[in-house]
Amino acid sequence: MLRLAVTFVLAAVLTGCSAKEPGTPSAGNQTGGTPTAGTSAGTAPVNRPKAVDLKTLDPCSLITAETKATLGLRIVEPGNPLPEYGEGSKRCNLTYEDRKYIANIHTLVNGGVDRLKQTTGEAKLTSLQIAGYPAYLTQRDSPGSAGACEVYIDANDGQLLLVDGVAGFGDSSATVDGACERAKALANAAGAALATK
Structure with a gap:
């Protein structure tokens, strides 16, 4: 027993x-x-097509000469990262030939989609696919401009690639819808390049 x-x-x-x-x-x-x-x-x-550690990524490296020509970008250069995006985040500043819009690409390394939904509010986010990556679009006010459009790409666990478009400063023909068109086109190009890293 x-x-x-x-x-x-x-x-x-x-x-x-x-x-x-x-x-x-x-x-x-x-x-x-x-x-x-x-x-x-x-x-x-x-x-995701590929999970990429954004702590090691230079966001300006996502913009090829072909992308620059196709999207009408005039300047692509490193910028000062924003502290709220985490230690080791990076930024790329972009301006367009027509100077009606500007754009930025940021690496957010201190939180992923959960943090985005908490800080922005899930109701303000529109889900979409960018180059095979899950992504979220939102619009926001931008002082001195007609407004901004942000596309957050879910690039890795706890990390987001933010591509934003800002409607021109002082140019009445620039609109938030135009900023969203630019941001989505830029995000698609950056997302396709991200998948090759």
Whole structure:
């Protein structure tokens, strides 16, 4: 009888050791190579063409000579990163030939989609796909301009690539809708380049 009880206890212990809990890594789900899916929200997998660590990315490197010509960009140069985007974030400033709009590409390294939804408000975000990446669009006021449009690309767990377009300062023909068109086109080009990094 004692031998039978020990067998049941041992079986129970072994079963407990092999049980998987959601979100807990196990030997069965390890993969090699570059991850293409992750969990920004910590629950559901995120499908991305490629997860890229934005701490090592120069955002200006996402703008090729072809992209610059196609989108009518005049200047593409590094800018000062914003402290609220985390230690190690980077910024690229862009201006257009027509000078009606400006744009920026920021790497946000201190929080992903969950943080974005909390700080911006989920109701103000429109979901979209940018070059195969999940992304979110929102509009905001921009002092001295007609407004700004922001596209957040879910590039990696806990990290976002922000592409914004700002309607020209003092140019009455520049609109928020125009800023969104520019931001989306720029985000698509940057997202396609991101997937090759």
